[in-house]
Amino acid sequence: xxxxxxxxxxxxxxxxxxxxxxxxxxxxxxxxxxxxxxxxxxxxxxxxxxxxxxxxxxxxxxxxxxxxxxxxxxxxxxxxxxxxxxxxxxxxxxxxxxxxxxxxxxxxxxxxx
Numbered sequence: 314x315x316x317x318x319x320x321x322x323x324x325x326x327x328x329x330x331x332x333x334x335x336x337x338x339x340x341x342x343x344x345x346x347x348x349x350x351x352x353x354x355x356x357x358x359x360x361x362x363x364x365x366x367x368x369x370x371x372x373x374x375x376x377x378x379x380x381x382x383x384x385x386x387x388x389x390x391x392x393x394x395x396x397x398x399x400x401x402x403x404x405x406x407x408x409x410x411x412x413x414x415x416x417x418x419x420x421x422x423x424x425x426x
Contacts, residue, residue, distance in 0.1 A: 314368055314389045317368050317369065318366075320364045320366065321369075324363065324364045334355075337350070337359075340353050340356070367388075368389055368392060369385065370385075
């Protein structure tokens with residue numbers, strides 16, 4: 314949940330781009346009334362510019378409940394299990410593990426005396 318929430322926040326903090334490239338006025342004008350710019354090179358370049366989180370639903374709760382959707386926690390657990398099945402931990406050398414454990418121990422000591 315956190316990685317998707319952070320991605321949304323980064324996009325929000327980044328603000329709205331208002332320039333010729335993002336407004337695509339030339340593309341819209343070239344398409345004309347009733348035309349489509351969905352198949353344009355511009356659309357292809359930018360079709361993945363925006364975050365589309367898979368865990369969050371942007372509908373009323375009653376709507377997704379009526380459709381039988383799982384809640385956020387259940388979707389997060391499903392995604393965790395999926396990631397657990399496909400991502401294998403990196404096998405680190407013992408000296409690197411010891412150093413990482415030492416860093417965590419120092420942080421724990423400093424944060425929770």
